[in-house]
Amino acid sequence: MTATKTNERPGTRAVLRHSGMSASKARQVLDLIRGQDVDRAAEILVGVEREAAEVIGKVLASAVANAAHNDHQNPEELFVSACYADEGATAKRWRPRARGRATRIRKRTCHITIIVSRLPADRLERRRTRMEAITANRSRRVDASRRRADLSGRLSRRRTAQAEAAAAEAEADQVVEDSDVATDVEEIETTVNAAETTEDEGVADDGATDQAADDEGADTGTDADADEKGK
Numbered sequence: 303m304t305a306t307k308t309n310e311r312p313g314t315r316a317v318l319r320h321s322g323m324s325a326s327k328a329r330q331v332l333d334l335i336r337g338q339d340v341d342r343a344a345e346i347l348v349g350v351e352r353e354a355a356e357v358i359g360k361v362l363a364s365a366v367a368n369a370a371h372n373d374h375q376n377p378e379e380l381f382v383s384a385c386y387a388d389e390g391a392t393a394k395r396w397r398p399r400a401r402g403r404a405t406r407i408r409k410r411t412c413h414i415t416i417i418v419s420r421l422p423a424d425r426l427e428r429r430r431t432r433m434e435a436i437t438a439n440r441s442r443r444v445d446a447s448r449r450r451a452d453l454s455g456r457l458s459r460r461r462t463a464q465a466e467a468a469a470a471e472a473e474a475d476q477v478v479e480d481s482d483v484a485t486d487v488e489e490i491e492t493t494v495n496a497a498e499t500t501e502d503e504g505v506a507d508d509g510a511t512d513q514a515a516d517d518e519g520a521d522t523g524t525d526a527d528a529d530e531k532g533k
Contacts, residue, residue: 313383313419314373316365320390321357325412328354328387332414339429340366340380340418358385358414365416375420383419387412 321328331354335343340362347359362382369375390411396404421429 311384311417313417314365314369314375315415315417316361316368318357318361318414320411321414322409322411323354323357324410325387325389327352328358328412328414331355331358332385332387332416335362335382336385338382339421340377340382343382358416361414361416362418365418369418375418379421379426380418381421381425382416384417385415387414389413 331347331350331352334346334350335358338346343362344359347355347362366377366380369380370377390413392411393409395407395409397407399405
């Protein structure tokens with residue numbers, strides 16, 4: 303049985319020719335994303351600390367764009383069905399060595415090909431089920447956080463109401479206390495005024511009594527003088 307040829311594999315492809323790296327270096331990164339969803343493959347390439355990962359990420363983005371614009375595929379339903387690197391032309395350079403000799407330097411290139419296809423029905427169903435479970439779990443967490451927020455808001459509003467009631471009660475007590483102090487001051491002032499009035503009246507009565515006594519004494523003296531003259 304003859305296997306499917308490389309150029310006859312189904313799907314949408316993107317090819318980068320004459321990339322300035324060896325095919326072995328590109329294959330080490332391509333092995334990480336083969337068979338993965340395009341989103342997961344992009345995440346893997348972002349986390350790989352190799353120079354080839356950046357180049358392969360651009361090729362993957364190009365393949366997804368070709369599938370979306372040319373074949374009208376949903377990018378969320380695509381996966382990397384095939385990816386490989388073929389050897390390209392090798393540029394030869396020379397480096398001088400000892401005794402007048404020279405050493406050959408091989409600057410290798412490669413052709414990177416990435417093919418994306420639509421996920422099978424069973425994988426789409428499993429993915430849909432997983433996403434629904436994740437969404438339901440997220441919804442439960444959001445509802446729980448909202449309930450906690452509502453409870454916290456009610457508690458805060460209750461504390462605010464209690465604080466406002468306490469402030470109003472304290473203000474009312476302060477008003478009552480101020481009114482009691484004012485009443486006490488008025489009573490004290492009234493008592494002091496009454497005492498001063500009584501004292502003034504007493505002083506006035508004493509003065510009138512002394513004046514009457516003086517007048518009576520003067521009259522008595524006048525009568526005595528008249529009697530003395532008559533004798």
